[in-house]
Amino acid sequence: MSIKALRGLLLPFVILLTGCQAVLMSPSGDVALQQRNLIVTSLLLMLIIIIPVIALTLLFAWRYRASNKNAKYDPEWNHSTMLELLIWSAPLLIIIALGALTWVSTHKLDPFRPLERLSAGRAVPADAKPLVVEVVALDWKWLFIYPEQGIATVNELAAPVDRPIQFKITASTVMNSFFIPALAGQIYAMPGMETQLHAVINKPGEFDGFSANYSGAGFSGMRFKFHGLSDGQFSQWVSQAKSDGDSLNRDVYLKLEQPSENSPVHHYATVSAGLYQAILNRCVESNRMCLNEMMTLDAKGGLGIPGAYNITSLDTATRSRLGLLGAPVNGYVGAMCSANNLDGAPFTTPTAKSQ
Structure with missing residues (x-):
C-alpha cells in the first residue's frame, strides 16, 4: 500500500x-x-x-x-x-x-478532606472560607443550593477562581454520580446520605458537568455547565440569580422533584431555611418524620409505648405523587421530638463515603 x-x-x-x-x-x-x-x-x-x-x-x-539457522538451540536449558x-x-x-x-x-485526595493547597506551591490561606454548595441529584436534573448567598439554581453551577469549594451532595430518589471532569473526580449522590467533595477551579471558563451513573430515561440529558468566574463576575452572577429568580420553598421543591427530561437552567432568588436538610433526611413533606429524628430515637432505645401515639399518614397529595392512591393507607409515627430535647446534642447526619 x-x-x-x-x-x-x-x-x-x-x-x-x-x-x-x-x-x-x-x-x-x-x-x-x-x-x-x-x-x-x-x-x-x-x-x-x-x-x-x-x-x-x-x-x-x-x-x-x-x-534463522544461526540461533543457538539448547533443549537442555531449564x-x-x-x-x-x-x-x-x-x-x-x-x-x-x-x-x-x-x-x-x-x-x-480523599474527597471528604479539606483542601491544603490552591495549586502547586500555593497553600490555602488560613482565613480562606470555602464556598459551600449543596447539591441534590433529581430525576433528571441537578439542583444547586448556595446557603451563604441564599440562592439556588437548576442545571447551572458557578464558583470563583482560586476559592475552595465544599460540595455537600445527596439525591432525591435513586443513586447518581456528580462529575465535573475539569474540576475533580466523580462522587456518588445517594438518597438519605450525604457525600462531600472539596475542590478548586484555577482557571476561568465554562466546563461541562454531568451524571456519571445511569439513573433512568432522562439520564443522557442530566448535564449542566460549571462557570469558573472572577470574584466580581461571581457577585454579578449571584445578583442576576437574585433579580430574575423566584422562591424555592418546600411546595415548589416537591414539584421540581418530579421527573423531567432536558430541564432548562432556572434560578431561585430565595431558598426556604432548612430545605437541604429536609431533602437529605427525606422529610420535605410536613407530615413525615425526618431520618435524623428516627436515628436519635433509635439511639435512645426508641420510645416504646409513647411511640404508639401521634400516628399520622401521608396526605392525599403526597400519596398521589408517589403513586399510592390505590394502596392501603398505612399509619406511622409523626415527629416526637426536636433536635435538642433528648440530651441537648444535635441530631447526627447520615453520611457515606465514596471513592
Missing part, C-alpha cells in the same frame, strides 16, 4: 478525533490535576515492565524464528538465576511503588 493510499485511509479517523477533548489530561482544577498526575505516574511505572516485555517478545520471535531475579524483582518493585503511591494518594 502506498503512503498516499495509507493517508487517505487514516484521514477519516483523524477528522473524527479532532472533536475529542482530553479534559481529563488537561484539567483546570488542582484536584483533577493531581488525579491526572497520578494516572500518568502509574502509567509510566507500568510501562517500565510492559515496554521491555513487548520489545523482548518481538526480539525473541525474530531471533529464534525457524529460518534455569537461570539471573533471569529469575530480573523476572521477579522488577515487577515486585513496581507493585511496591504503585502500592505506596496509591496509599498516599487515597488519603491525600
Whole structure:
C-alpha cells in the first residue's frame, strides 16, 4: 500500500478525533490535576515492565524464528538465576511503588478532606472560607443550593477562581454520580446520605458537568455547565440569580422533584431555611418524620409505648405523587421530638463515603 493510499485511509479517523477533548489530561482544577498526575505516574511505572516485555517478545520471535539457522538451540536449558531475579524483582518493585503511591494518594485526595493547597506551591490561606454548595441529584436534573448567598439554581453551577469549594451532595430518589471532569473526580449522590467533595477551579471558563451513573430515561440529558468566574463576575452572577429568580420553598421543591427530561437552567432568588436538610433526611413533606429524628430515637432505645401515639399518614397529595392512591393507607409515627430535647446534642447526619 502506498503512503498516499495509507493517508487517505487514516484521514477519516483523524477528522473524527479532532472533536475529542482530553479534559481529563488537561484539567483546570488542582484536584483533577493531581488525579491526572497520578494516572500518568502509574502509567509510566507500568510501562517500565510492559515496554521491555513487548520489545523482548518481538526480539525473541525474530531471533529464534525457524529460518534463522544461526540461533543457538539448547533443549537442555531449564534455569537461570539471573533471569529469575530480573523476572521477579522488577515487577515486585513496581507493585511496591504503585502500592505506596496509591496509599498516599487515597488519603491525600480523599474527597471528604479539606483542601491544603490552591495549586502547586500555593497553600490555602488560613482565613480562606470555602464556598459551600449543596447539591441534590433529581430525576433528571441537578439542583444547586448556595446557603451563604441564599440562592439556588437548576442545571447551572458557578464558583470563583482560586476559592475552595465544599460540595455537600445527596439525591432525591435513586443513586447518581456528580462529575465535573475539569474540576475533580466523580462522587456518588445517594438518597438519605450525604457525600462531600472539596475542590478548586484555577482557571476561568465554562466546563461541562454531568451524571456519571445511569439513573433512568432522562439520564443522557442530566448535564449542566460549571462557570469558573472572577470574584466580581461571581457577585454579578449571584445578583442576576437574585433579580430574575423566584422562591424555592418546600411546595415548589416537591414539584421540581418530579421527573423531567432536558430541564432548562432556572434560578431561585430565595431558598426556604432548612430545605437541604429536609431533602437529605427525606422529610420535605410536613407530615413525615425526618431520618435524623428516627436515628436519635433509635439511639435512645426508641420510645416504646409513647411511640404508639401521634400516628399520622401521608396526605392525599403526597400519596398521589408517589403513586399510592390505590394502596392501603398505612399509619406511622409523626415527629416526637426536636433536635435538642433528648440530651441537648444535635441530631447526627447520615453520611457515606465514596471513592
